[in-house]
Amino acid sequence: MQAQASNDDATQAASPHRRRRWRRRLLWLPVWLLLLSVLQVLVLRFVDPPFSSFMAIRQVDAWVEGDWTFRIAHDWRDLDAIAPSLPVALIAAEDQSFAEHKGFDLKAIEHARARNERGGRVRGGSTISQQLAKNLFLWQGRSMPSRWARKGIEAWYTALIELLWPKRRILEVYANVAEFGDGIYGAQAASRSFFGRDASRLTPSQSARLAAVLPNPKRYDAARPGPYVQRRAQWIERNMRQLGGAGYVEALD
Helix, strand or coil: CHHHHHHHHHHHHHHHHHHHHHHHHHHHHHHHHHHHHHHHHHHHHHCCCCCCHHHHHHHHHHHHCCCCCCCCEECCCCHHHCCCHHHHHHHHHHCCCCCCCCCCCHHHHHHHHHHHHCCCCCCCCCCHHHHHHHHHHCCCCCCHHHHHHHHHHHHHHHHHHHHHCCHHHHHHHHHHHCEEECCEECHHHHHHHHHCCCHHHCCHHHHHHHHHCCCCCCCCCCCCCCHHHHHHHHHHHHHHHHHCCHHHHHCCC
16 A cells, blocks of 8 residues: 555656646747758758649649549759749749849738739739748648738748748749649649740740749640730730840849
8 A cells, every 4th residue: 555655646746747848848849840940941952852832732632532643743953954034934923023132022012912902803912932932831721820820931931041042042943843734833844734845945935924824823824825824924025024034043143
């Protein structure tokens, strides 16, 4: 009986200690997650990501729907192996202040908000860095709690990317993970799928059409562009010329 009582006393004494130990671990968990995210972004500055979060989610969604034959189309190409017109088209279409901002373009966000309030086609004010952070690391969510959580994490990863990567690396990774069609990710897969040629041989017009579908790549088709894509591609080509063409990308850090 005495031995049993001693064991009970020892268990009760150890219980508060275990709780304190678990509390300390939980308090340190956010710190470790932040450090892990920093390491993750730092490694990807030098190592080409084999896939993105959006690619993995799209593949899993297909399997969940019972489509076992679906395969993501993706083939990495370094920036020097992509026609210079495509990165210029991406900047002209998505983020004309790319070279100047530090990940967030407040003027573009305010302009998009004002435009959306007036009605018509909804447009966002996200920079290429923000879109890269979302595509590479995050998920798509429609519920309000999910959206706000994603936006917070997106802002953190955007800041890390801008801090740890040069602009050319940001553009290179974005050109390789952006979705240009349903399950078609990156410049090389898109060029092969829509134009039957290597990404190094894209013309300025083809590059503009690829950039023009980015607002909704599952709805628009770069190979058979409708009136909206045609108009947007023409607008993008004008902006490409105003930016200075291929020389714009060459001047990035």
